[in-house]
Amino acid sequence: MSAIPLSHILILACTLFTIGFIGVIVRKNTLFILMSLEVMLNAVGVAFIGAGSVWQQADGQVMFILILTLAAAEVALGLALLIQMQRRFNSLDIDLLSKLKG
Amino acid sequence: MNQLMFFSLSPLLIVSFGTVLSLLLIAWRRSQKLILVFSLIIFSVAFICCCSLIVNLADPVQITQLIKVDNYAIFAFMMVLVASMVVALLSSSWLTHSVEVHDEFYILLQLVVLGAGILVASDHFASLFLGFELLSISLVGMVGYSRDNQYSVESSFKYLILSASASSFMLLGIAFIYSQSGSLSFASDLFAMEHVANEGSNQFYHAGLLLFLVGIAFKLSLAPFHLWTPDVYQGAPTPVTLLLATVSKVAMFIILMKFWFSQSAFLTTENSMTSVGNLISTFAILSMLIGNALALKQQNIKRLLAYSSIAHMGYLLIVLMIVFPQGMDLAWQSVLFYLCAYVLATLSLFMALQLSQAKGVEMDMHVSDWQGMFWHSRLLALLIITAILSLAGIPLTMGFIGKFYILNVAVQAQQWWLIASLIIGSGIGLFYYLRIIFVLFEGVNEGENSSGLSFTISPSAKVAAVLSIATGLVLGVFPDFLTKLIFIL
Numbered sequence: 001m002s003a004i005p006l007s008h009i010l011i012l013a014c015t016l017f018t019i020g021f022i023g024v025i026v027r028k029n030t031l032f033i034l035m036s037l038e039v040m041l042n043a044v045g046v047a048f049i050g051a052g053s054v055w056q057q058a059d060g061q062v063m064f065i066l067i068l069t070l071a072a073a074e075v076a077l078g079l080a081l082l083i084q085m086q087r088r089f090n091s092l093d094i095d096l097l098s099k100l101k102g
Numbered sequence: 103m104n105q106l107m108f109f110s111l112s113p114l115l116i117v118s119f120g121t122v123l124s125l126l127l128i129a130w131r132r133s134q135k136l137i138l139v140f141s142l143i144i145f146s147v148a149f150i151c152c153c154s155l156i157v158n159l160a161d162p163v164q165i166t167q168l169i170k171v172d173n174y175a176i177f178a179f180m181m182v183l184v185a186s187m188v189v190a191l192l193s194s195s196w197l198t199h200s201v202e203v204h205d206e207f208y209i210l211l212q213l214v215v216l217g218a219g220i221l222v223a224s225d226h227f228a229s230l231f232l233g234f235e236l237l238s239i240s241l242v243g244m245v246g247y248s249r250d251n252q253y254s255v256e257s258s259f260k261y262l263i264l265s266a267s268a269s270s271f272m273l274l275g276i277a278f279i280y281s282q283s284g285s286l287s288f289a290s291d292l293f294a295m296e297h298v299a300n301e302g303s304n305q306f307y308h309a310g311l312l313l314f315l316v317g318i319a320f321k322l323s324l325a326p327f328h329l330w331t332p333d334v335y336q337g338a339p340t341p342v343t344l345l346l347a348t349v350s351k352v353a354m355f356i357i358l359m360k361f362w363f364s365q366s367a368f369l370t371t372e373n374s375m376t377s378v379g380n381l382i383s384t385f386a387i388l389s390m391l392i393g394n395a396l397a398l399k400q401q402n403i404k405r406l407l408a409y410s411s412i413a414h415m416g417y418l419l420i421v422l423m424i425v426f427p428q429g430m431d432l433a434w435q436s437v438l439f440y441l442c443a444y445v446l447a448t449l450s451l452f453m454a455l456q457l458s459q460a461k462g463v464e465m466d467m468h469v470s471d472w473q474g475m476f477w478h479s480r481l482l483a484l485l486i487i488t489a490i491l492s493l494a495g496i497p498l499t500m501g502f503i504g505k506f507y508i509l510n511v512a513v514q515a516q517q518w519w520l521i522a523s524l525i526i527g528s529g530i531g532l533f534y535y536l537r538i539i540f541v542l543f544e545g546v547n548e549g550e551n552s553s554g555l556s557f558t559i560s561p562s563a564k565v566a567a568v569l570s571i572a573t574g575l576v577l578g579v580f581p582d583f584l585t586k587l588i589f590i591l
Contacts, residue, residue, distance in 0.1 A: 081255060
C-alpha cells in the first residue's frame with residue numbers, strides 16, 4: 001500500500017472545512033448551523049490525524065480526542081440555547097435573532 | 103514532578119481543586135452566600151500564591167512540555183484574579199434579584215479563571231487549545247445566563263457560533279503548522295522553521311500561521327473580526343461583559359505575545375516576517391481607526407466601551423512590531439503596564455455602570471442616563487471620570503504612562519504608520535470620552551423626578567470605588583511603584 005502524500009490529506013481537510021464554513025454562513029436553520037460547525041471541527045480532526053501519521057507521532061490523535069471533547073461541549077451548549085430559542089420564538093430561524101444593532 | 107514545579111503550578115492547582123470542591127459544596131448545600139465566599143477565598147489564596155511566586159521565582163519553570171510558568175504569566179494571572187474577584191462581587195448584587203440559587207454562575211466563573219490561567223502559562227498548542235476552549239465555552243454559558251433578559255438568546259447564540267468558527271479556524275491553523283513542523287510546542291518550532299526554510303517557501307506553514315492569527319484576532323476583537331463585540335457586550339449581563347472585556351482580553355493577548363516572541367527570533371531573518379508583520383500592522387491600524395470612529399456615534403454605554411476596547415487592543419498590537427530581541431523586555435513591560443491600566447479603568451467603569459443601574463431591571467444604559475450624576479453621587483462620578491481620563495490617556499493617570507510606553511516601543515521599532523494612526527485614533531477617542539464627562543456635569547432636568555437617580559451604594563462598593571480611584575491616581579503620578587515591580591520580573 002503506497003502512502004498518501006501529506007498535501008492530499010491537507011487538501012481534503014481544507015475542502016471539508018470549506019463545506020462546513022459555507023454551511024454555517026448559508027443555512028438559516030440553527031440546527032443545521034450547529035451541524036456545519038461539527039463538519040468544520042471534524043475536518044480539522046482529519047488534518048490532525050493525517051499529520052500525526054506522517055510524523056509517526058501520537059500527538060495528532062491526542063489532539064483529535066481533545067477536539068471531540070470540545071465538539072461535545074459545544075453541542076451541549078448549542079442545543080440548550082436551541083431549546084430556549086424554540087420556546088421563545090417557536091422557530092429555529094436564525095434571522096429572528098437580529099434585535100441587537102447599532 | 104519536583105517541589106519547584108509543584109510550587110510554581112500551585113495557583114492553577116488551587117483554582118482547579120477549588121472548582122471540584124465547589125461542586126461538592128453545591129451537592130452539600132445550595133446557598134449563594136456560601137459559594138460566593140468560597141470562590142472569593144479560592145481566588146484570594148491563588149492570588150497570595152502568585153505574590154509569593156513572583157518574589158521567589160527567578161527563572162521560568164518548564165513543567166512537562168505543556169506549561170511554562172514565568173513571571174510574566176504569573177503577573178497576568180494576578181490581573182485575571184483581581185478582575186474576577188470584582189466580577190464575583192458585582193454579580194452577587196445582580197444575582198440576588200431573582201429567587202433561584204445561582205451556584206452554577208460561580209462555577210462557570212471559576213472555570214473561566216482556570217482557562218485563563220492555563221492559557222497564560224501554556225507553552226504548547228495542546229494546552230493553548232484547552233485553555234482557550236475552557237475560557238470561551240464557559241463564557242458562552244455566562245453570556246446567556248439570565249433567561250429573563252430579552253437579548254440573552256441572541257447574544258449567546260452569536261457568541262457561540264462565531265467563537266466556535268473562530269476556534270475551528272485556529273485549530274486548522276495549528277493542524278497546518280503541525281503538519282509542516284512536526285511539533286506542537288511553541289519553542290521547538292524554531293528548529294522546524296529552519297528545516298522548512300531550507301525547503302523553500304512553504305505555503306501550508308504560512309496558511310497555518312495566518313489561520314492561527316485569525317482565530318486569535320477574533321478573540322481579541324481586532325478590526326476585520328470585531329463585528330460580534332458590540333452585540334455580545336450589549337446583550338450580556340454587566341458582570342459578564344466585564345469578564346469579557348478584561349479576563350478574556352488579557353489572557354488572549356498574553357498568549358499571543360508568548361507565541362509571537364517564541365517565533366520572532368527566526369521570523370526576522372526571513373521574508374515571512376515582513377508579510378506576517380504587515381498583516382499584524384494592518385490589524386492594528388484598522389482596529390485603532392475603526393474602533394474609535396464607530397464609538398463616536400454610540401449612545402449605549404456598553405457598545406461604546408466595546409468599540410473603545412477594540413481600539414485599545416489595536417494600540418497594544420503595536421508592541422508586537424519590535425524587530426530585535428533586546429527589545430523584548432521593554433515590550434513585555436509596556437504590555438503589562440498598559441494592560442494594568444486598561445483593566446483598572448475598565449473595572450471602574452463597569453463597577454460604576456452596575457451600581458448606577460436600576461435595581462432588578464436589566465436595561466440598556468445610555469450615556470444620557472448618567473446626566474448630572476456629579477451633582478447627586480459624587481463618588482461614582484469621580485470613579486467614572488478617573489477611569490475615562492485613564493482610557494483617554496490624559497497625563498496624571500495610568501493610561502498616559504501606558505500609552506507613553508507604547509509610543510516608546512513604536513519609535514524604537516520605527517513604525518511611523520502605526521504611530522500616526524495611534525495619534526489620530528487617540529484624537530478621535532478624546533471626543534467621545536470627554537463627551538461622557540460633560541454629560542456627568544450637566545444639570546439635571548427639573549421636570550424629571552430625580553428619585554430614580556439617587557443610587558444607594560453599599561459601604562463595600564464605596565471602599566472599592568475609593569480604592570480604585572486612589573490606585574489609578576497614585577500609579578498615574580508615581581508609575582515607579584508598578585514599573586519597579588515589573589522590572590523585577
